[in-house]
């Protein structure tokens with residue numbers, strides 16, 4: 001077992017109560033403006049913006065700091081189209097055969113359907129893989145802890161970073177997602193977690209009129 005090595009928390013910054021209130025309010029207001037978008041412009045996004053957003057995602061906390069994630073950034077139109085074909089094959093059977101009525105009812109306000117043109121149009125598909133287990137230098141399996149919670153948090157950081165940079169995203173989860181391992185040649189210890197579609201919104205795009213629960217509904221103070 002390794003001995004812990006501690007270092008000073010040099011990166012911490014304390015703000016005055018006034019500054020803190022202002023920062024919290026400004027950030028909350030910025031987050032209120034985030035919306036999932038399902039129609040994207042074909043406009044390219046700078047690679048370095050995506051890299052910085054991924055670096056922000058990579059700062060996420062994770063079980064035992066195992067960072068059990070891998071992000072594949074897809075901008076090649078041929079690969080995007082293969083992903084669209086794979087996704088639409090699954091989506092078509094989902095919408096036409098597999099989806100229980102209750103699930104279709106829950107989706108109906110969003111107006112989603114099996115065709116996914118955004119997978120061709122959006123400039124960037126970030127395919128997020130969860131590493132179910134790791135591999136040590138001898139190729140032996142290493143147990144990973146809290147994989148889904150960790151990858152979910154990193155994904156949240158990424159969504160927030162993209163929004164903060166001025167881009168929009170769609171948390172897209174075709175089911176099942178095994179086709180992504182094949183197309184992107186990812187190893188067996190990785191399971192596709194989500195496709196985060198990122199880019200600029202299509203001109204004149206509309207979004208479903210959904211609302212968020214009030215603070216009183218989502219929180220209890222004891």
Ligand SMILES: Cc1cc2nc3c(=O)[nH]c(=O)nc-3n(C[C@H](O)[C@H](O)[C@H](O)COP(=O)(O)O)c2cc1C
Pocket residue numbers: 034035036037038110112170171172173174207210
């Ligand atoms: C885990 C997860 C999976 C989702 N999967 C899909 C999806 O497959 N297709 C889709 O159009 N939207 C998907 N969404 C987006 C939600 O429908 C969307 O976040 C919700 O309607 C609220 O809208 P908002 O993000 O604009 O606030 C998903 C969201 C989450 C968090």
